[in-house]
Amino acid sequence: MKTNINVAIIGVGNCASALVQGVYYYQKVARDQRPVGIVFERVGPYTIQDIRFVAAFDVDKRKIGKDLAEAIFSPPNNAYKVTEVEPLGVTVKPGILLDGVADQLKNTFIPVAESTLEDVVRELNSANAHVAINFLPTGAQRASETYAEAAIKAGCAFVNAMPAMIANHPEIPKRFEESKLPLAGDDIQNQVGATVLHKAIIHLLHIRGVKIIDTYQINIGGTPDFLNLMYRKEQKEKTKTEAVLKMAEGQEFPAYIAPVAYIPFLGSKKIAHMLIEAQGLAGVPIRIRVDLEVYDPWNNAGIMVDVIRIMKLALDRGVGGPVYSLCAWAFKNPPIHAPPEIARKWVEEFIEGKRDR
Numbered sequence: 001m002k003t004n005i006n007v008a009i010i011g012v013g014n015c016a017s018a019l020v021q022g023v024y025y026y027q028k029v030a031r032d033q034r035p036v037g038i039v040f041e042r043v044g045p046y047t048i049q050d051i052r053f054v055a056a057f058d059v060d061k062r063k064i065g066k067d068l069a070e071a072i073f074s075p076p077n078n079a080y081k082v083t084e085v086e087p088l089g090v091t092v093k094p095g096i097l098l099d100g101v102a103d104q105l106k107n108t109f110i111p112v113a114e115s116t117l118e119d120v121v122r123e124l125n126s127a128n129a130h131v132a133i134n135f136l137p138t139g140a141q142r143a144s145e146t147y148a149e150a151a152i153k154a155g156c157a158f159v160n161a162m163p164a165m166i167a168n169h170p171e172i173p174k175r176f177e178e179s180k181l182p183l184a185g186d187d188i189q190n191q192v193g194a195t196v197l198h199k200a201i202i203h204l205l206h207i208r209g210v211k212i213i214d215t216y217q218i219n220i221g222g223t224p225d226f227l228n229l230m231y232r233k234e235q236k237e238k239t240k241t242e243a244v245l246k247m248a249e250g251q252e253f254p255a256y257i258a259p260v261a262y263i264p265f266l267g268s269k270k271i272a273h274m275l276i277e278a279q280g281l282a283g284v285p286i287r288i289r290v291d292l293e294v295y296d297p298w299n300n301a302g303i304m305v306d307v308i309r310i311m312k313l314a315l316d317r318g319v320g321g322p323v324y325s326l327c328a329w330a331f332k333n334p335p336i337h338a339p340p341e342i343a344r345k346w347v348e349e350f351i352e353g354k355r356d357r
């Protein structure tokens with residue numbers, strides 16, 4: 001039977017801000033408009049109208065204790081503001097700090113401690129959360145594992161939107177499988193972000209018989225996410241680079257893909273520069289240059305609206321472990337990679353009930 005989709009947010013940063021604003025926009029400001037920027041208007045019985053935010057956790061004292069509607073606009077968040085949000089009746093609770101904040105940023109982020117695992121489980125249970133979304137900063141491996149454990153204990157589906165190894169962890173996916181709880185990850189792939197664009201170009205060259213010589217993608221931006229990446233970018237580089245290399249399997253070429261600068265005055269804009277050098281018949285050169293400019297947090301919110309509803313569908317169907325189709329479609333580092341058009345077909349088949357997961 002269809003119910004609302006109760007969503008818990010772990011890390012009330014810019015991605016949470018765009019997601020909460022986007023859902024609110026179509027529920028309250030433009031309710032009669034067909035939503036722009038989501039792939040599936042309907043996922044099984046679910047539309048964007050069915051999403052409710054019921055719990056939120058953070059470690060920054062500028063956010064803890066505030067209504068989620070206020071916390072999403074609290075510093076250092078700087079996501080593009082589309083709409084004011086009325087109070088949601090959800091108070092941001094203290095999270096479990098562990099490795100959530102880079103040592104170099106502890107003063108800037110003003111972290112305060114802290115809940116225990118049991119506190120988080122209790123909060124998820126009392127909010128009757130169906131889907132928990134992990135929006136922690138890159139580098140927070142231990143904290144992400146702990147929240148995944150809390151989701152299992154509370155009977156929630158878990159979305160790992162950041163690059164920690166959760167859907168690719170050697171043990172954690174089995175725990176979700178045994179608990180009959182859906183898992184999606186790792187590291188959400190933006191709607192039209194640098195990764196999916198780079199993947200599509202590399203895949204196109206590959207299937208057209210072109211030899212790829214080398215490629216780079218450098219990213220700059222002005223969000224707290226970029227600031228964190230200046231200190232902890234290892235997992236992000238890995239998920240982005242592997243995502244691109246997997247699109248030309250059998251070819252070997254150097255790829256340099258990295259966030260390279262935090263530039264505060266860019267705000268929540270992200271700029272990506274890409275170069276792909278290749279050869280056609282007789283080694284004749286082909287060079288592709290791409291410049292992409294997007295509002296980074298908004299670029300994943302639309303995809304997340306789809307992910308939330310697909311995860312609820314998986315929960316309704318008793319799916320346990322990674323939802324492979326969804327992971328391949330919506331994440332940079334899924335357990336099974338596929339080119340975008342194939343991953344989309346898998347997701348459509350899953351929604352229609354023609355594929356188990």
Ligand SMILES: NC(=O)c1ccc[n+]([C@@H]2O[C@H](COP(=O)([O-])OP(=O)(O)OC[C@H]3O[C@@H](n4cnc5c(N)ncnc54)[C@H](O)[C@@H]3O)[C@@H](O)[C@H]2O)c1
Pocket residue numbers: 010011012013014015016057058059060077095096097098099100101109134135136137138140143161162163187188189190223224225228236296297298299300
């Ligand atoms: N488009 C995008 O912006 C995009 C795309 C793909 C992946 N991601 C990933 O999603 C994650 C979130 O991005 P963001 O821009 O919202 O980052 P952000 O830095 O704005 O937000 C992270 C939030 O997590 C909080 N936090 C830190 N440690 C915590 C803990 N232990 N428990 C609870 N909260 C904690 C911080 O205080 C902050 O509010 C990042 O890892 C990013 O790399 C973002």
